[in-house]
Amino acid sequence: MIKYRVFETDNLLIYINDVTYIVKILRDCDELYKGEAYLFNGYVYPYLGVTDNIDDLVGIYKPSPEAKYHFRVPKTDKEKEEHDVDRVVELNPEKILSDMEKNSDSYVTKEYIETVSNSADVYAPPIEPGDDILKKIIKKILQEKQININNYKNKLDNKWTLTNLKAALTKKQNLSMKYFVKLLDILGADIIFTVVDNGTDKIKPLKDNISLQLGEERFNEVNADDDEF
Structure with a gap:
C-alpha cells in the first residue's frame, strides 16, 4: 500500500546517510538537481546525477546524459525506513512560532523563524568534474x-x-x-x-x-x- 502525507508548506527536508536534502514532489519537477530529493509513491529518492555506478544507493539517476531517469527503489527494511515519507521534516514557520508562543515564555523572533524557513531553499549546486x-x-x-x-x-x-x-x-x-x-x-x-x-x-x-x-x-x-x- 502506498503511503501519502499532506504537507502545509513547501519547506521540506530529510536526513539520509548523513546528508540533509531539500525534498520536492517529483510530479511538480521538470528537472532534477543534486542536493535535492524527490517524493514519489511514499518514498523519498535523492537525485544521484549522471552515473552508471550507484553503489546500491537508493535514488534517481541517469546512466548517461541522454538517458531517461532511472529509479533504484528501496528494497531492504532498513532502506524503506530511511526513505519513508514519514521521515520528511516540514518547516512551517507560522506553526513553529505559534507553538513557541503558547508553550514558552522565551521564544525566538519571527525574523529567526524566517531564516530557518529560508534554509530549506538554499541553492548550492555541487561542483562537477567537468566544470570550468x-x-x-x-x-x-x-x-x-x-x-x-x-x-x-x-x-x-x-x-x-x-x-x-x-x-x-x-x-x-x-x-x-x-x-x-x-x-x-x-x-x-x-x-x-x-x-x-x-x-x-x-x-x-x-x-x-x-x-x-x-x-x-x-x-x-x-x-x-x-x-x-
Whole structure:
C-alpha cells in the first residue's frame, strides 16, 4: 500500500546517510538537481546525477546524459525506513512560532523563524568534474554563502530569471565571462586576477605581479536571450 502525507508548506527536508536534502514532489519537477530529493509513491529518492555506478544507493539517476531517469527503489527494511515519507521534516514557520508562543515564555523572533524557513531553499549546486574555473568560482560562492536565491530577486531584471541563473550553472558549456560578471554582481562579490611570473621565461621574466580587480572593468550588458552561457 502506498503511503501519502499532506504537507502545509513547501519547506521540506530529510536526513539520509548523513546528508540533509531539500525534498520536492517529483510530479511538480521538470528537472532534477543534486542536493535535492524527490517524493514519489511514499518514498523519498535523492537525485544521484549522471552515473552508471550507484553503489546500491537508493535514488534517481541517469546512466548517461541522454538517458531517461532511472529509479533504484528501496528494497531492504532498513532502506524503506530511511526513505519513508514519514521521515520528511516540514518547516512551517507560522506553526513553529505559534507553538513557541503558547508553550514558552522565551521564544525566538519571527525574523529567526524566517531564516530557518529560508534554509530549506538554499541553492548550492555541487561542483562537477567537468566544470570550468569560472563556474567553479560561482558554485564555491553559493556553497559558502548558503543563500536562498529567491531573496535576490530584487537584483534580477525581467529577463534574468532564476531559471536562467540555474541553467547557466548546470549546462555543459563553459560559463561565459559576461554571465560570470553578472552572477558576481548578483551575489555581491568581486574578484581580483593576479598574474605572476612562473619562472620559465629566462629571457624577459615579469618583474612585478600584475593585478586587476574585475569590478573596476566595464563589460557589455548581459542579454538573457543569448544562447551563450
